[in-house]
Every structure is written in structure tokens, then in C-alpha cells.
Amino acid sequence: MAIRRLEIAAALILALAGSAQAEGRYGLGRPASEAEIAAWNIDIDREGKKLPAGSGSVAHGREVFGAQCASCHGEKGEGGLGDKLVGGKGTLASAKPVKTVGSYWPYAPTLFDYVHRAMPMNAPQSLSNDDVYAVVGYLLNLNGLVADDAVLDAHSLSAVRMPNRDGFVPDPRPDVR
């Protein structure tokens, strides 16, 4: 009888441990399915391993940029209502640094991430993956980082080495005493 009780107690402990595995301490919320996570998770890592399928040419990117981006960023990314996106190479250590995609951004896949999630400002997340690849390709081309006939996809975008890739350092503060 005593042994039987012990067995029941052990089973109960296992069951409790099992339910603790299945749900958290408070049992709040519901499980997120793989499909739900895939639909909401738009984060692209700096190496581009999470870049989606699709592709776009620099030539198509020029068209998309003209239609969707140029009104704020200028026909050639020279800036206006929106940030200047082109130029500034070699200015970062000068008295008047010009921070652009070409001169400052360290990772090309981040361009995909940002354009996809936040641009164009009046209609974010409206561009197809193909169009995002194309626009990103056009911006890299304007900055002299890919050829005029380049086609960007997950593989080729990941392969682009940005000039300022190694330009970032950890925070050393407190640095003033």
C-alpha cells in the first residue's frame, strides 16, 4: 500500500513536471504556431541567412525607386524629405561626415530588412520581396557596390561587403571623467 502511494506520488510529480514543460508558471497565452511565427517574423540577420526567396535587378530597382522612393530620397538617392542614401565615401573621419548607405551602413542584408519593414514611409510592407531586392540592388549600384547588370537575391546580397563593415566599436563609456 505504502509502495503504491509512493508510485502515485512519483507519477504526480512527473505529471506536474510534464505540465510545467508544456506551459509556463502562470499558464497565460496560447502557443504560437510555426506558420504564425513565419508570418510575423520579418527579422533579417546581418549575414543574410534569413533572407527570403525572390530576386530583383538593378534595372528594375531603378523603376521601383523612381515610383516609390524618389519623391522623398531624390531620383539618385541624393536626399530630400528623406535621408541622403548615396555618397559620403571617405568622409566619416572628416569634420563634415556624410553618413549614407554606401559610406556608413555595415551590412547589406540590413538594407533588405529595413526597406521591407519600414519603406516606403507612406505604405510600409507593401513592396514584394522581388521589388525589395531590386530597390536594394539599385541603392547598392548607386553607391558603386554592385554592377549595373546585377541581380540581387539572398545569395548575392549576402555576398556584398559594405565598405564600413568594420567601422563599429563597442561602447567604452564612461569615457569622460
Add this chain to the structure above:
Amino acid sequence: MTNPGDVGHGRDEADGETVSPSRRRFLSRGTALVGGAMAGGLAAETALADDPNGPPHIPEWMKAPGADTGAQPYGTPSPFEKHVVKNIPKSLKQYTSASVRTPLQDLDGIITPNGLFYERHHGGVPEIDPAQHRLMVHGLVERPLVLTMDDIRRFPSESHVYFLECSGNPDFKAIHAGKTASDLVGLVSCAEWTGVRLKTVLEEAGLKPGAKWVVAEGADAAALTRSIPIEKCLDDALLVYSQNGERLRPQQGYPLRVFLPGFEGNMSVKWLRRLNVTDEPAYSREETSKYTDLMPDGTARQFTFMMEAKSIITRPSGTQRVGRGFNEITGIAWSGRGKIARVEVSVDDGKTWQDAGLQAPVLNKALTRFRLPWSWTGEPVIIQSRATDETGYVQPSFDALTKARGMNSFYHDNAVIPWRIAVSGEVSNGYPKA
């Protein structure tokens, strides 16, 4: 060190003489009495003509009942306070990704009214139905979760008073231009925040080994994304749904935001919809292209989270006018590293400094109100304050800061802010003109 709550006690560092509070009060009062007597004589002559609701008249607002009880279902300030509003720049290129400031010079105490809290948005202010809002927790967790606002409000809750400050407050190059305290450092506010520990929610999902960062994403049009180190997530980070007792305002992330005490404001992601637990940062646009601090050698500091100790005199401050005689110098101090230990005030262009009184309670990572009784002789002077936090860190001068970082780092300018008082009593920005 000044004892919190011991308002008005100070020590003159120049000669080491300790001035007792009572002696200082006596000196101040003497000056104030002289001024008061003059003002009194003038007032008596003009009272009857210009003071229709002063003695001997009965004030008109006493002669009939006032507005109905409950006439305002949600109360607003007196119409006589309508000038106390957010400091909104007049001619920005656009107002979707922009900021507006708290009118620090018009406020007392340490709590910022919700309607005057500073704003910084990257894709405008979304209008979110809390019944339809969802928080997803996924990545390196045992149990990926979808949580409703009802779920989130069922977790154990906490309330804390914390400041929040934008990292660019102000741009190094803007310090000469600012006219008011708000122009200069109005991107700081302070409130009591209520929510659940981020740690509690992450443990509900169960962290997997290798979880080092949590990428937070907003449900705004910028889908703003910042990476938070796991140490902060498991320390004092909160998921917040209320501010100063009421639900968050839309401008502050309604219905849910991250709150990271002491860290630069944009990391406290508003309208929070997703927490992705990862082994490395997202290296998002907001932590590479923006919110990185460019140094004179062309390198840029990245993941510069901490808002270091800072203070500003809010009264008297730029565009105000002081009268001769007694004036209370007061302002705010704060540090992302903890409590404010000391605020010193100089009334002689930095030659000597004396301790200001700190209003109790002095709270961790919150605004701290400081005060110093002072008598203005009518001579032109420069006044300024300097904060020290509990780690011993001292707020630097602008010269020391730019010597270390140059003029192009944009973010994390926490330099001492001087105010110039002219013979006329007019107060203006005390930085030398560029």
C-alpha cells in the same frame, strides 16, 4: 554629500566655509525684504485701478457658483495654463519620424504629466485596438507564445518611477541654438510605469540555452526594431501598460511598450508586438545606421545604451527673467546608472560650486529635483548645475565631452548647461556662440 531631503543646505567649495541653512535664509530674506518693500509701495498705488479682484474688492469668481461638478469627464488644465504645452518644432520637413519636447521650464517636481511627455516616433503614432493587439514571443524559447492584453495584465505587476530620455538630447551641434531648457534637453520626461517584468514573460515562454539577446519590434509603421541584451531583460526591464496610473497614451506605445530603465529611449520599443529571443543582435537599421555614435577617427560606437548622469537648471532658465533679490534656483538631475548622489550649482561661471538640496525621495533612475536658495545682486552672471550619480560619475563639461568625442557623435550629449543672466535679468543660453 547632501542628505536627501535636507533642502537648502550647502557648502561653498571655494573656501570650505560651511554656510548654515539658517544663516543663508537670513541673508536671503534680508535682500528679499528690501525688494518686497519697494514692490509693496508700487502695488498699493495701482491696486484700485488694476486689481479689480484684489482687496478691497470681492473676487468675481466668488459671486456666482462655478462650473458643474463633473463638467469635465476627463479633466484638463486651467485655461490660464494653455501656454504650457509640448515644444513642437514649427517647420520640420515631415512629422512622421520626428520628436517633440517636454516644457521642462514650466514644470515642478519630478513627474511629467502624461499630456506633456516627450515624443519621438519613427513611423507616426498608430491607433491600436487593445482587444486586437497581440504580443508574440518566439525564437530561442521552449514555448513560443501569443499573448493578448488580457493575458499580459494577468501577470504579477509592478510600478516604478523612471525617467525616459531620447539619446539625442540634444545634438552636440544644437547646443548653441537652444533658447529654453526644453529646446536643449526637453527630450527627457519621468513617470510612474506599471507593467510586468520582462523576465516574468520570458520565463513563461522558457528561455533556451544560448539566449543572449531579445529583439523587440513595434507594431508601428516603422516596425521599429531594437536588440536588448539578455542581462537587461532579466534585470529591471518591464513590459509596461500604464503610465502615471492610467493606460499608456498612444504616443507612449498604447497598449504595450518595453521599458528599459536608464537606457536610451528608442530601445523602450512602443506598441510592442514581438519579442524574438536570439543568440545575436538584429543589427537593425536603428542600431547600425542610426543610434551609433561617430567618433573623430571615423569609427562609430555601437550599442551605446546607457544615458549617463545629467542635470539642468529649469528655473531660472532661458527666456525667463529674474528679479533682484531672492530667487530659488531649481532643476532636475538624473542618471541611467542609478540614483543621483549630488548636484552642485555654480553662480559664478564655474569658479565655485555649492551643493544643492535634493528633494526626497531620491529614486533610482528617476528625475531628482534639486534646489538652491540664491540672491541675485543684479550683476551679470552665469549659473549652471553639475550632477554626480551614486557610481561617482560626474556630469562633464561640454569641452571635456567634445575633447573625447568630437562634434559629430550626435547622441549622448550630457554636458553641463550654463545659463547667462544679463543685467536686465534676462536669462539666455550660456554656451559661447559657435
